Amino acid sequence: MQQILYLIRKEFKQIFRTREMVAIIFGMPLIQLVILGFTITNEVKNVHLIIGDRDNSRISREIVRAFEHTDRFNIIKYETDIARITENIQDWKAQMAIIIPHNFGRDIERYKIPEIQLLIDGLDGNTAGVALGYAQNIIQQTAKAIQIPEPILAGLAGQTLVELEDRMWYNLNLDNAQYMIPGIVVVLLTIISMMLSAMSLVKEKEIGTLEQLMVSPLKRHQLLFGKIIPFLILTFIELTIVMTFARIIFSININGSLILLGFLSFLYLFTTLGLGVFISAITGTQQEAMFISWFFLVFMLLMSGFFIPIENMPALLQHITYLNPMRYILIIIRDIIQKGTVLSFLLKEVVPMTIYGVLIFILAVINFHKRAA
Amino acid sequence: METDQIAVHTEALTRRFGNFTAVKNASISVSAGEIFGFLGANGAGKTTMIRMLCGLLKPTSGSATVAGFDVYRQSEQIKRNIGYMSQKFSLYDDLTLSENIEFYGGIYNMSVEMIEQRKNNLLRELGIESEAEKLTRELPLGYKQRLALGCALLHDPPILFLDEPTSGVDPRARRSFWNLIYQTSRKGKTIFVTTHFMDEAEYCHRLSIMRDGEIIALGPPSGLKHKHGKSSMQDVFISIVNGERPV
Amino acid sequence: MNKRIIAIARKEFLHIIHDIRSLVIIFVMPVIMLVLFGYALNLEIKNIDLAVFDYSKTPLSRKLINQFDANKYFTVSYQNGSPKSIDSLFLSKRARAAIIIDQNFAKKFEHSQQTPIQLVIDASDPNAASFIKIYCNGVINDFNETHNANLHLPFEVKQRIWYNPDMRSAYFFVPGLIALILIMISALLTSITITREKEMGTMEQILVSPVRPNEIIIGKVLPYILLAFLDGLMILLLGVLIFDVPFQGSYLLLIFLSLIFLVTALSFGLMISTLVSTQQVAMMLALSATLLPTVMLSGFIFPLNSMPVFLQYLSYLVPAKYYITIIRGVMLKGNTLWQLIMPALFLLILSAVMLRNALHRFNLNLEK
Numbered sequence: 011m012q013q014i015l016y017l018i019r020k021e022f023k024q025i026f027r028t029r030e031m032v033a034i035i036f037g038m039p040l041i042q043l044v045i046l047g048f049t050i051t052n053e054v055k056n057v058h059l060i061i062g063d064r065d066n067s068r069i070s071r072e073i074v075r076a077f078e079h080t081d082r083f084n085i086i087k088y089e090t091d092i093a094r095i096t097e098n099i100q101d102w103k104a105q106m107a108i109i110i111p112h113n114f115g116r117d118i119e120r121y122k123i124p125e126i127q128l129l130i131d132g133l134d135g136n137t138a139g140v141a142l143g144y145a146q147n148i149i150q151q152t153a154k155a156i157q158i159p160e161p162i163l164a165g166l167a168g169q170t171l172v173e174l175e176d177r178m179w180y181n182l183n184l185d186n187a188q189y190m191i192p193g194i195v196v197v198l199l200t201i202i203s204m205m206l207s208a209m210s211l212v213k214e215k216e217i218g219t220l221e222q223l224m225v226s227p228l229k230r231h232q233l234l235f236g237k238i239i240p241f242l243i244l245t246f247i248e249l250t251i252v253m254t255f256a257r258i259i260f261s262i263n264i265n266g267s268l269i270l271l272g273f274l275s276f277l278y279l280f281t282t283l284g285l286g287v288f289i290s291a292i293t294g295t296q297q298e299a300m301f302i303s304w305f306f307l308v309f310m311l312l313m314s315g316f317f318i319p320i321e322n323m324p325a326l327l328q329h330i331t332y333l334n335p336m337r338y339i340l341i342i343i344r345d346i347i348q349k350g351t352v353l354s355f356l357l358k359e360v361v362p363m364t365i366y367g368v369l370i371f372i373l374a375v376i377n378f379h380k381r382a383a
Numbered sequence: 384m385e386t387d388q389i390a391v392h393t394e395a396l397t398r399r400f401g402n403f404t405a406v407k408n409a410s411i412s413v414s415a416g417e418i419f420g421f422l423g424a425n426g427a428g429k430t431t432m433i434r435m436l437c438g439l440l441k442p443t444s445g446s447a448t449v450a451g452f453d454v455y456r457q458s459e460q461i462k463r464n465i466g467y468m469s470q471k472f473s474l475y476d477d478l479t480l481s482e483n484i485e486f487y488g489g490i491y492n493m494s495v496e497m498i499e500q501r502k503n504n505l506l507r508e509l510g511i512e513s514e515a516e517k518l519t520r521e522l523p524l525g526y527k528q529r530l531a532l533g534c535a536l537l538h539d540p541p542i543l544f545l546d547e548p549t550s551g552v553d554p555r556a557r558r559s560f561w562n563l564i565y566q567t568s569r570k571g572k573t574i575f576v577t578t579h580f581m582d583e584a585e586y587c588h589r590l591s592i593m594r595d596g597e598i599i600a601l602g603p604p605s606g607l608k609h610k611h612g613k614s615s616m617q618d619v620f621i622s623i624v625n626g627e628r629p630v
Numbered sequence: 631m632n633k634r635i636i637a638i639a640r641k642e643f644l645h646i647i648h649d650i651r652s653l654v655i656i657f658v659m660p661v662i663m664l665v666l667f668g669y670a671l672n673l674e675i676k677n678i679d680l681a682v683f684d685y686s687k688t689p690l691s692r693k694l695i696n697q698f699d700a701n702k703y704f705t706v707s708y709q710n711g712s713p714k715s716i717d718s719l720f721l722s723k724r725a726r727a728a729i730i731i732d733q734n735f736a737k738k739f740e741h742s743q744q745t746p747i748q749l750v751i752d753a754s755d756p757n758a759a760s761f762i763k764i765y766c767n768g769v770i771n772d773f774n775e776t777h778n779a780n781l782h783l784p785f786e787v788k789q790r791i792w793y794n795p796d797m798r799s800a801y802f803f804v805p806g807l808i809a810l811i812l813i814m815i816s817a818l819l820t821s822i823t824i825t826r827e828k829e830m831g832t833m834e835q836i837l838v839s840p841v842r843p844n845e846i847i848i849g850k851v852l853p854y855i856l857l858a859f860l861d862g863l864m865i866l867l868l869g870v871l872i873f874d875v876p877f878q879g880s881y882l883l884l885i886f887l888s889l890i891f892l893v894t895a896l897s898f899g900l901m902i903s904t905l906v907s908t909q910q911v912a913m914m915l916a917l918s919a920t921l922l923p924t925v926m927l928s929g930f931i932f933p934l935n936s937m938p939v940f941l942q943y944l945s946y947l948v949p950a951k952y953y954i955t956i957i958r959g960v961m962l963k964g965n966t967l968w969q970l971i972m973p974a975l976f977l978l979i980l981s982a983v984m985l986r987n988a989l990h991r992f993n994l995n996l997e998k
Binding site: 101274 | 642649650651655656658659662664667675694716720721722739743744745746747748749750752753754755756757758759760763764766767770773774778784785786787788789790791792794795797798799801802806818822826862906907908909911913914915917918922923926927931932933935936937938941944948955958959962963965969976995
C-alpha cells in the first residue's frame with residue numbers, strides 16, 4: 011500500500027506543476043457554471059412579438075396591455091399590415107404575431123364570436139409551443155377579467171365553478187435554478203473527471219513510463235488505484251468548491267443531508283473516474299482516448315434525463331438509460347437538494363450506481379491486465 | 384547470485400503475433416555476471432525477446448527462467464529481481480531528479496532511509512547533486528541516460544535489462560555509459576543488452592545475432608570474428624546477415 | 631497546388647486514416663445525436679402520476695375524477711390514506727401531483743359560486759410543475775364548461791404555425807448540428823493536431839525543412855476541411871432524407887457562408903494551439919472555448935432571448951450564433967443573402983479578425 015502512496019504523490023506533483031492544468035481544472039468549471047447556469051433553461055421569456063390591433067376597442071386594448079405587462083413577451087412592433095408582419099417573421103425579427111381583427115369589440119357584443127389570430131414561427135418547436143401556451147393563457151385570463159357586456163354577465167349568475175387552489179411543494183417560487191444548477195454541477199464534474207482520467211494513463215503509455223511501471227513489482231490494481239485516488243480527491247474538492255459557488259451565485263438551498271450528498275457524489279466520481287481509466291487502458295494515444303471519452307460523455311449526457319426528461323423518451327431508449335450512472339446521480343442530487351430525501355428512498359438509484367462503480371473498476375483492471383501481456 | 388549460476392535461460396522461446404513470428408525458437412543461457420548482448424537490425428526481434436524475459440509479454444511457446452523464476456508462472460518474483468531501462472529512458476520529465484529517484488525507490492518498496500541513501504549516492508556518482516531539484520526535462524541527454532540507469536539499479540537487482548540504452552546519445556557519452564555497465568557487471572550483476580551499434584557489440588562478453596526472429600549466431604565477439612574470418616563485428620554482422628558461411 | 635503543402639496534407643490525412651476509432655466517432659456520434667434529438671427531444675410533459683384523495687365520494691366527485699382519468703396526460707391513482715402521505719408519495723415518485731376533494735364538495739357545489747379543491751404539485755422541476763398546473767386547469771375548465779352553459783369565451787383564438795407546422799424538432803436541430811460538427815472538427819481537431827506535433831517534438835523537424843509556416847497551416851488544415859465538409863454533408867443528407875428537413879434556399883449561398891464559418895473555426899483552433907503546450911490542455915481549452923459557447927450561446931438549443939442580458943451580449947462574440955441563423959435561414963426559410971446580410975457581415979468581420987490574430991500568433995510562436 012505504501013507503493014500506492016508514492017503513485018499518488020507523483021500524480022499530484024505532476025498536476026500541480028502544470029499551471030495551465032490547474033487553471034483549467036479549477037477555473038474552467040466555474041466559468042462554465044456561470045454560463046451554463048444562466049443559459050440552460052426551459053423557460054421561455056422575451057419572445058419577440060408583433061401586435062396587430064386592427065380594432066382598437068376597449069376590449070382589444072385590454073388584451074394588448076396584458077401582453078405589454080408581461081416579461082414573457084417583448085413587443086417589438088405594432089403593425090397591422092400582414093405583408094410586413096410576414097416579412098418580419100421571415101427576417102428573424104419577430105417570432106410571433108397577434109392579429110386582432112377589425113370590429114372585434116363590436117362582434118363580441120353581438121355574439122358573433124370573432125377570431126384572434128396567433129401567427130408563430132414554428133421552427134423552434136419547443137419554444138413555439140410554450141409561447142403559444144402562454145399567449146393563450148394570457149388572452150383567456152384577460153377575457154375573464156374584463157368587463158363583458160351585461161347580457162353575457164347575466165347569464166353567468168347562478169353558475170357554479172370549480173376552482174383549483176394550487177400549492178407548489180419543494181420549490182415555492184418555481185425557481186428554475188434550484189432544479190437545473192445541481193444537474194449542471196454534475197455534468198461539469200463528470201466531464202472533467204472523465205477527461206482527466208482518460209488522458210492520464212494513456213499519456214504514460216505514450217511517453218514510455220507505463221512500461222517502466224509494469225516492469226516493476228507493482229500490481230495492476232495498485233497502479234489503477236494510484237491513478238484514480240488522486241483524481242478522486244481532486245475532483246471531490248472541486249465538486250465542493252463548485253457547489254459552494256453555485257449556492258452563492260444562484261441562491262440554492264440544500265434541503266437534505268450534506269453528508270449523504272457528499273458520500274454519494276464520491277461514489278459517483280469513483281464510477282466516472284473508473285470509466286475514464288478504463289478508456290485509458292484500452293486506447294493507445296491521447297487523441298483516441300479523448301475521442302472515445304467524448305463519445306461516452308455525449309451519450310451519457312443525452313441519456314441522463316438532463317436535457318430530455320426520461321419519461322419522454324421512446325421506451326427502448328428509456329431502458330438504455332438504466333445503464334447510465336449519470337441518470338442515477340442526477341435523480342439523487344436533485345432529490346437530496348430540493349426535497350431533502352433520505353437514503354431509504356434513494357436505494358433504487360444508489361444500489362445500481364454502486365454496482366456500476368465496482369464493475370467498471372474490475373473491468374478496467376481486467377482489461378489493463380490483458381493489454382499488458 | 385554466484386558467478387557460475389545461470390541468470391537467464393531460455394529453450395525454444397517463441398512469440399507469435401497472429402501470422403507474424405517475432406521470435407522463433409530462441410535458446411540461450413546467460414551466466415551470472417555476464418554482459419550478454421543482442422545484436423540485430425530493427426525488427427529482428429530483440430525488443431520482443433527482452434519484453435518476454437521482463438514479464439511484459441507472455442511467450443507463445445517454449446520455456447524461460449529469469450533469476451531462476453519461470454516467466455509464465457512467476458513473473459511477479461522476476462520483476463522484483465530485475466532492473467529495466469528502455470530506449471525512451473522512462474523518466475518523468477515534469478518531475479525533478481530527486482522526485483524521480485524517490486518515486487522509483489518507493490515503487491520497489493524500499494525504505495525511506497534506503498531511498499535517501501541510494502539517491503544521494505547516485506547523484507554524487509553522476510556529479511549532479513546540485514541539480515537534484517531541477518526538472519528532469521532540463522537535464523542534458525547524457526545525464527538523463529545515466530540517471531535512468533541509476534534508477535533501474537536503485538533496488539539492487541541481480542539482473543539488468545537494457546533495451547537500446549544508448550539511442551540518441553553522442554559517442555563519448557556512449558563510452559562512459561559502457562564504463563558504467565562494466566562497473567555494474569564487475570559487481571556481479573548480469574546485464575542483458577540489445578543494441579544495433581556494432582562497436583558496442585565488441586564490449587559484450589557474449590552476444591547473439593538475431594535476424595528475422597531467429598538467433599543465427601551466438602558466442603563471444605572474439606570467437607565470432609575468428610569463426611567468420613573478419614576483424615570487426617561490423618564485418619561479421621554483414622557477412623552473417625548476407626548468409627555467408629563461416630570459414 | 632504547392633508540392634510541400636500537398637506533402638503535409640497527405641501526411642495529415644494518413645494520421646487521420648490510421649486513427650480509425652476517432653474517425654468512426656467523428657461520423658457516428660453526430661448521427662446518434664441526430665437520431666436522439668430528432669426523435670426523442672420532446673419537452674412536453676406526459677404520463678403525470680396524479681394521486682387523488684376523494685373524501686366526498688359522490689357521483690359529482692367521481693365525475694370530476696373521471697375527467698382527469700380520461701385525459702391523456704394524467705394517470706390517476708386512487709388513494710385511501712390521509713393527505714400526510716403525499717410527501718412520501720412525492721419522495722418515492724409514485725405521484726407528481728395530488729388532488730384533494732374534501733367531503734363537503736358536492737354540497738358546496740350546489741350552493742356556492744366557487745367550490746375549491748386542492749391541488750398539490752411536486753414543483754422540484756418547476757417547468758414540469760407549470761405544465762401540470764396548466765393541464766389541471768384545462769381539465770377543470772372543461773368540467774366547468776359541461777356544467778355551465780354559456781361559459782365559453784366570447785371569441786376564438788386560432789393559431790397558425792409557420793415553417794414547421796408539425797413542430798418537428800429535427801427541423802430545428804439539424805442545422806444546428808451541422809454547425810456543431812463544423813466547429814468540432816475544425817477547431818477541436820486542428821488545435822489538437824498542431825499541439826501534438828509540438829508535444830512530440832516533430833514540429834521542429836518540419837520547420838527545418840524549406841516549408842514555410844503558412845504552408846504548414848494550410849497543409850495541416852486541408853484534410854480537416856474536407857472531413858468537416860463530408861461530415862456536415864452527411865448529416866444534411868440524413869436530415870433531409872430521414873427527417874424531411876426542407877432545403878428551400880440556395881446551395882451556393884450556404885456553401886459560401888459555410889466556408890467563412892469554417893475559416894473562423896479553424897482560426898480558433900489555430901489560436902488555441904499557440905496558447906498551449908500539451909494535447910490535454912488543448913483539448914480542454916478547445917472544448918470550453920468552442921464547443922461550450924457553440925452549444926449554449928448560439929441559439930442551438932436554448933433560445934437566446936430567454937437569457938440574461940449580459941449573456942446575450944456575450945453571444946455576439948460567438949461565430950456559431952451568426953452561422954446558425956444563416957444556416958437555418960437558408961435551409962428552412964429560403965432566406966436570401968440580403969435578408970441575412972447582418973449575420974453574414976458579422977461573421978465575416980469576426981472571421982477576418984480571428985484569422986489575422988491567429989496567424990500572427992502562430993508566427994510569433996514559431997520564433998520561440
